[in-house]
Amino acid sequence: MSDSIGPSPFVVSDRNLALELVRVTEAAALASARWTGRGRKNDADGAAVEAMRIAFDTVAIDGTVVIGEGEMDEAPMLYIGEKVGSGGPAMDIAVDPLEGTNLCAKDMPNAITVVALAERGNFLHAPDVYMDKIVVGPNLPAGVVDLENTIETNLKNLAKARGKSVQDLLLCTLDRERHEEMIARARAAGARVRLLSDGDVAGGIAACLDSSQVDIYVGSGGAPEGVLTAAAVRCVEGQMQGRLLFEDDAQRARAQKMNPGKNPDRKLDLHDMAAGSVLFSATGVTTGALLRGVRQYPHQAVTHSLVMRSKSGTSRFIEGHHNFKTKTWTPQ
Template sequence: MNKDIILLRTVEVAAIASYKYIGKKDKNTLDGAAVEAMEVVLKSAEGFSVKVINGEGELDEAPMLYSGQILGDQSNQKHMFDVCVDPVEGTNPAAYNFAGSIATIAISRLNTMLKLPEMYMEKLFVSSQFKDCADLKQGIIACVEKMQAKSQKKDLKAIVLDKPRHTDIIKQFDELGVIVRLIKDGDVLAAIDVVNGEADFVYGIGGAPEGGLMASLAISSGCKMVAKLVSYNQVWPNEKETATRVQKESEALAQAKLSFGQILTDIDLINDPRTRFFAAGITAGGTLKAIDYLNGKYYVSAFMSSHGVIRNIKSIYDMDQINSLKPEIKYLFDKYKR
């Protein structure tokens, strides 16, 4: 089967498995369902295999979709690829049933993805119109002013994570005339909105591993992303675990040969112009719609980008027919049916 179809199915089935737990206020169980679903679909892949570069995370000591795990058809090592995965990007929105969660995966040629430490990252994702304006060396305000000058308008549309660490920058954006849409979680989902023309850029300090997904999205869609790693101490200076996290960050940076002052472009994160990005809505929001269920059928809103081609996809999963034709994933639907 076509590799892209399998990867699209991977995110769609992850969204379906998580559906049972949307709004149940149990992040771990919801995430576990999506993780298992992704692993099962990837394990059953024929004709290619994948190596997880940025996965569920070393801090969580995840038993599935962990960094270095290999899934799929391992009989042909010539067809192995790198992947970044996030079975539920936005576990809190999914657990409490508000907008902001998706299942997502990115793929590239073997040994082209940078393994990112589990830490914070300052990220700027801009539409294709502003590719030459994305340069964090001069700071985010200088980038915004360049975009305003290029477009000859002040009222750019920005999406920003609504976090205390962004209070000052949100105020500065407002003073510049930028229209700001605040989101609680989900900067990868927000970047999809930029690709689909709903905003000009996404900015904020969020998780570094998600940066790999956003890099794939930028490259595959013709947009641009730049980023910079941020110390835990900068975001949470007074927490009990700060000293321990800072020490772990220092070790991770040394191992990865990275530094806090280093500007990382999307190509630095994924050095493959043919990278592909896939996502499916869970509670979603914006241009990607939430998963729904009616009369034995799941209605899934999915997204794919590759080679500058953007696809917004509506899929309908008829459980009766799938269960008779796809025994390798039937038990997932039985286990996680609502």
């Protein structure tokens, strides 16, 4: 009989790739954790990039970095357009080898290593500009919040959808001067506000996880980080909108070139930023609301990771115990 029972090879491959991505973010976290609290953010970032690049060499994909450390002449590794993987299905890669370099350097919460993967052509090619973002979690009415609304309207609509009062809501945003008016208005409306010094990928994901207590993430941050956040939000069926913010015509032209035929000023929905089947992995470097940081011992370390698949909607928290006496790769 030609019919077969059981998962298709694509599904099996998809699942295997999800676990392979965890190894990539673990490697970057283990390498950068050695620089935690040393005040040398560039060394921490460089260690994460190098470790992630080496780990990608073992992943069975034909990968192209579309969100990376910059252009080829700006970044020696994991630059936009770089090919990674040992061969396999054509995939686009979005990476932030160390999200929160300052957090790692100062041993502050929420430094993480991040990778997202999608079938070729399904990630927004985002230039290194700011993006206005708004994120809420799953199981809410479509369009419950919108970038076009005032913060007061968004909080009121979200509170009603959650069966809460605005006073029960927790808003998360980056602690930046550009957000001061929005923060003041949110507090005046009654909401509590959690301020992050850095790390808006972790903040955006937190809005989708009940364990974080965050109800909504709002504010502007890096566009590449916005694509990574969108990948994670897709996996848990949350809601997100974004809009690229340009300082000049040159930045707008760059965005137009990267996404031909698209209006660079348009409001982006979740599928504009991350479409198709998406995989996401993050590993904690320093302990935060999302993940525990790397715990280091003389000959071993313990990592805490989150891996998600949009196809199944499954999220897994994985604790890895790494024995450096037997591990084939160890941080230098």
